[in-house]
Amino acid sequence: MEILVVSNPKSGRGKARTLAHTLVEAxxxxxxxxxxxxxxxxxxxxxxxxxxxxxxxxxxxDGTVLRCAEAASQAMCPLYHIPTGNENLFAREFGMTSSxxxxxxxxxxxxxxxxxxxxxxxxxxxxxxxxxxxxGPDAGVIRRLSRTRKRAVGHAAYVxxxxxxxxxPLIARLSIDVDGRRVVDERxxxxxVSNCRHYALRINPAxxxxxxxxxxDVVFMPASSSLRAMLWMTRCALNADLARRGGVxxxxxxxxxxxxxxxxxxxxxxxxxAPSLELSNLNTIEL
Numbered sequence: 001m002e003i004l005v006v007s008n009p010k011s012g013r014g015k016a017r018t019l020a021h022t023l024v025e026a027x028x029x030x031x032x033x034x035x036x037x038x039x040x041x042x043x044x045x046x047x048x049x050x051x052x053x054x055x056x057x058x059x060x061x062d063g064t065v066l067r068c069a070e071a072a073s074q075a076m077c078p079l080y081h082i083p084t085g086n087e088n089l090f091a092r093e094f095g096m097t098s099s100x101x102x103x104x105x106x107x108x109x110x111x112x113x114x115x116x117x118x119x120x121x122x123x124x125x126x127x128x129x130x131x132x133x134x135x136g137p138d139a140g141v142i143r144r145l146s147r148t149r150k151r152a153v154g155h156a157a158y159v160x161x162x163x164x165x166x167x168x169p170l171i172a173r174l175s176i177d178v179d180g181r182r183v184v185d186e187r188x189x190x191x192x193v194s195n196c197r198h199y200a201l202r203i204n205p206a207x208x209x210x211x212x213x214x215x216x217d218v219v220f221m222p223a224s225s226s227l228r229a230m231l232w233m234t235r236c237a238l239n240a241d242l243a244r245r246g247g248v249x250x251x252x253x254x255x256x257x258x259x260x261x262x263x264x265x266x267x268x269x270x271x272x273x274a275p276s277l278e279l280s281n282l283n284t285i286e287l
Contacts, residue, residue: 061085136190
């Protein structure tokens with residue numbers, strides 16, 4: 001059978017590309033066909049290319065997984081994440097590592113778990129996500145980082161964006177509906193719509209989220225300042241009951257978010273990546 005290996009040449013300071021070559025050799029020695037593609041390279045990765053593949057192995061971070069997810073979903077091609085990014089939340093969820101022997105065992109076993117693929121819909125277009133969508137300080141940090149980042153970097157590169165967002169935060173006024181029920185009405189704060197229980201820095205605000213239950217977990221944390229947002233992060237890290245502390249927790253299949261700010265358009269992030277669309281007055285997040 002054919003196994004496709006995709007690597008992000010920028011991920012892990014070049015580690016992903018080197019590791020991909022090792023993976024291709026190991027897969028071939030196992031008696032399978034193996035091909036290596038570079039994420040964003042000349043070879044197009046689409047559903048047609050994946051139709052004949054038994055599996056897609058991705059060496060990179062969560063952003064690389066996200067960029068492959070739509071095509072893999074359309075082709076019904078299972079994927080395996082070799083973690084070389086900063087957080088690697090998808091790999092963490094399924095216990096995937098950079099171990100070559102573990103990958104080979106997974107290919108042989110062919111035990112496949114089906115997961116939900118979320119989509120953000122705005123008048124400007126549709127954007128998929130596997131892990132989460134959010135409007136809040138985390139999105140502001142990612143927006144600032146994306147304006148200056150030219151290559152893959154470690155956690156240290158987030159220091160300046162975090163300081164900038166702390167000093168001049170862009171906290172939106174939000175209205176949120178879950179399956180047609182208004183749960184937040186014109187309140188400033190931070191909303192995270194999770195398809196996965198894991199989050200950056202292990203703060204994990206939606207610890208009950210599952211990737212295969214057909215539901216999105218919504219967490220709203222009211223905040224009008226950076227200090228309040230940091231307090232919520234601390235509560236998340238300590239596994240506090242957010243609803244008892246004044247947060248809003250809900251679950252549903254369809255979430256509608258209205259986000260307003262006084263100056264710039266509200267920004268969002270999906271799976272730790274900068275947005276490709278601009279939020280409108282009405283944005284739908286669904287499975």
